Amino acid sequence: MLGVELLDRWLQEIITHCQPDNTEVFIASPEQLLILKTRMIEDGLLEPLSGNERWLHRSDSTDVARMEHRTFICSLHERDAGPTNHWLDPQVARETLNGLFAGSFVGRTMYVIPYAMAPLGGVFTQFGIEVTDSPYVALSMSMMTRVGPDVLDALISADPLDVVRGMHCTGELDPYNRWVCHFPETREIWSFGSNYGGNALLGKKCHSLRLASVMARDTGWLAEHMLIIELTTPAGERQHIAAAFPSACGKTNLAMLQSSLDGWDIRVLGDDIAWMRPGKDGLYAVNPEYGFFGVAPGTSEKTNPVALSMTERDTVFTNVAVTSDGNPWWEGMKPLDVDTSVLDWQGRSRTVGDCAGPLAHPNSRFTSPLTNCATLSDSWNNPEGVRIDAILFGGRRPTTIPLVMEAQDWTQGVLYGASMASQTTAAATGAVGVLRRDPMAMLPFCGYNICDYFGHWLTMTECVPVLPKVFSVNWFRQDESGKYIWPGFGANIHAIKWISERVSGSVDVETTPVGNLPIRSDLTLKDVDISEAAIELLTSVDKAAWMIEVDAIAAYFTSLGETVPIELRDRLDSIKAALR
Numbered sequence: 001m002l003g004v005e006l007l008d009r010w011l012q013e014i015i016t017h018c019q020p021d022n023t024e025v026f027i028a029s030p031e032q033l034l035i036l037k038t039r040m041i042e043d044g045l046l047e048p049l050s051g052n053e054r055w056l057h058r059s060d061s062t063d064v065a066r067m068e069h070r071t072f073i074c075s076l077h078e079r080d081a082g083p084t085n086h087w088l089d090p091q092v093a094r095e096t097l098n099g100l101f102a103g104s105f106v107g108r109t110m111y112v113i114p115y116a117m118a119p120l121g122g123v124f125t126q127f128g129i130e131v132t133d134s135p136y137v138a139l140s141m142s143m144m145t146r147v148g149p150d151v152l153d154a155l156i157s158a159d160p161l162d163v164v165r166g167m168h169c170t171g172e173l174d175p176y177n178r179w180v181c182h183f184p185e186t187r188e189i190w191s192f193g194s195n196y197g198g199n200a201l202l203g204k205k206c207h208s209l210r211l212a213s214v215m216a217r218d219t220g221w222l223a224e225h226m227l228i229i230e231l232t233t234p235a236g237e238r239q240h241i242a243a244a245f246p247s248a249c250g251k252t253n254l255a256m257l258q259s260s261l262d263g264w265d266i267r268v269l270g271d272d273i274a275w276m277r278p279g280k281d282g283l284y285a286v287n288p289e290y291g292f293f294g295v296a297p298g299t300s301e302k303t304n305p306v307a308l309s310m311t312e313r314d315t316v317f318t319n320v321a322v323t324s325d326g327n328p329w330w331e332g333m334k335p336l337d338v339d340t341s342v343l344d345w346q347g348r349s350r351t352v353g354d355c356a357g358p359l360a361h362p363n364s365r366f367t368s369p370l371t372n373c374a375t376l377s378d379s380w381n382n383p384e385g386v387r388i389d390a391i392l393f394g395g396r397r398p399t400t401i402p403l404v405m406e407a408q409d410w411t412q413g414v415l416y417g418a419s420m421a422s423q424t425t426a427a428a429t430g431a432v433g434v435l436r437r438d439p440m441a442m443l444p445f446c447g448y449n450i451c452d453y454f455g456h457w458l459t460m461t462e463c464v465p466v467l468p469k470v471f472s473v474n475w476f477r478q479d480e481s482g483k484y485i486w487p488g489f490g491a492n493i494h495a496i497k498w499i500s501e502r503v504s505g506s507v508d509v510e511t512t513p514v515g516n517l518p519i520r521s522d523l524t525l526k527d528v529d530i531s532e533a534a535i536e537l538l539t540s541v542d543k544a545a546w547m548i549e550v551d552a553i554a555a556y557f558t559s560l561g562e563t564v565p566i567e568l569r570d571r572l573d574s575i576k577a578a579l580r
């Protein structure tokens with residue numbers, strides 16, 4: 001088969017160039033997993049925790065998050081990378097990385113991991129091969145993507161030009177010599193010098209967002225940084241919601257929300273990535289991933305009991321703290337006595353009450369298979385996907401943005417996404433808590449020119465028969481003292497209920513220039529501990545604050561250059577005029 005020959009030639013070139021001691025096609029068979037884990041334990045890369053198949057991995061202390069300034073789009077033309085990406089000439093990138101990869105696998109085993117993204121057997125399915133010298137990456141890929149003999153067979157029959165080829169090398173883990181390079185034209189990813197999350201598990205952000213967004217642009221679909229949930233209403237209607245929030249802004253918690261309202265039920269399909277395609281009667285979505293790579297700190301019985309019980313088995317924890325009885329622990333999980341001694345994320349013996357900084361790294365993670373999740377939707381493995389009724393855009397916004405509002409049409413919805421902003425988190429290196437624009441939560445993940453990406457979103461009116469309704473949400477409003485006004489987590493069901501009722505058309509709205517707001521009496525807010533004044537603040541439009549916001553969005557669009565679609569700029573102008 002030609003496909004096999006082409007891929008084989010590629011692998012042979014890598015072997016010649018990187019010179020591994022051994023090569024292993026890793027399909028995560030039980031025997032392979034056993035050998036891999038045994039080796040990792042011997043090499044100090046994995047430690048058993050208490051419970052069933054629970055493991056701890058500690059990363060290098062300088063390798064703890066995505067590094068956006070070391071992430072490059074190596075498109076042939078710089079313009080295609082656009083104003084928000086770091087562009088690197090593909091020739092220069094290849095030369096630089098070829099130099100780094102030369103002989104870099106000496107003394108190491110090279111794992112060849114054939115994987116699939118999205119359920120097998122449908123239009124969404126994509127294949128990739130990740131080559132890596134990292135056993136931690138091999139283990140994680142076997143949880144986060146579809147890996148196995150059936151995947152290998154299907155990959156071999158696929159067009160080899162469609163197969164994403166990823167090269168990953170641990171290198172020296174030198175933060176100053178770290179590279180995550182994407183070649184959209186040839187569907188290649190070359191990653192060097194990091195073993196952490198999205199830098200190294202190439203099926204995730206690199207394939208399923210940066211490269212997939214380019215493929216989606218070229219063939220009329222969307223690859224988005226979104227969770228997917230399924231909602232059942234008291235009337236028995238099933239609805240599906242996709243929601244974009246930046247990293248570490250509560251996607252996993254919202255995806256696993258348990259409804260406290262009678263008759264309402266929520267199931268999860270995905271917590272990070274949605275691929276959405278025009279279908280016969282709407283926009284259909286799948287989660288391309290096979291597992292959850294969730295932020296550990298803050299996950300508790302109160303914020304996300306579903307995730308907590310999910311991590312009771314078959315879970316790899318990275319950079320969490322460990323209690324003396326071998327359980328994982330992180331800030332916000334459950335209070336421990338100040339004298340309790342634990343091992344911190346770097347394995348140092350500490351006490352909970354010391355003042356030497358967090359015990360679990362703020363970006364520490366748990367990796368669990370989707371099937372561990374008690375609230376997983378029946379449709380999780382459906383190759384057709386589910387029809388999306390509503391799209392939500394949200395960020396950490398201390399001021400201005402109301403709890404929930406509905407776009408009056410698709411263009412305003414795209415404007416909500418394009419103008420999204422959020423305070424930065426520990427998911428990427430750099431300052432935390434700084435407000436930055438993060439369009440559609442795709443700032444670090446859009447593999448092409450962000451202005452073209454906005455234009456692509458606008459073209460969905462031409463190819464999607466019934467478009468989802470679009471909403472803006474904000475769980476993170478603060479008062480003058482910096483205290484969160486909205487309790488969030490379980491209380492978010494009230495915003496979701498309103499969104500659902502808007503989808504089914506059972507409630508009316510209050511129209512404002514910036515969008516449609518709930519009528520106060522439609523938000524029942526049962527059991528929500530919040531004052532009337534706070535609710536008023538969360539459900540109204542402060543014109544003065546919005547004038548400032550609209551100007552800030554206009555300035556942002558100007559900073560992106562001439563090619564921000566005129567539809568968005570005109571819409572912003574008319575909102576501004578209406579606010580006066």
Ligand code: SAT
Pocket residue numbers: 065066196197198199204205247248293427428
């Ligand atoms: O990119 S990661 O997978 O490391 C985590 C995130 O930022 O969502």
Ligand code: MN
Pocket residue numbers: 225246247248272
């Ligand atoms: Mn993410």
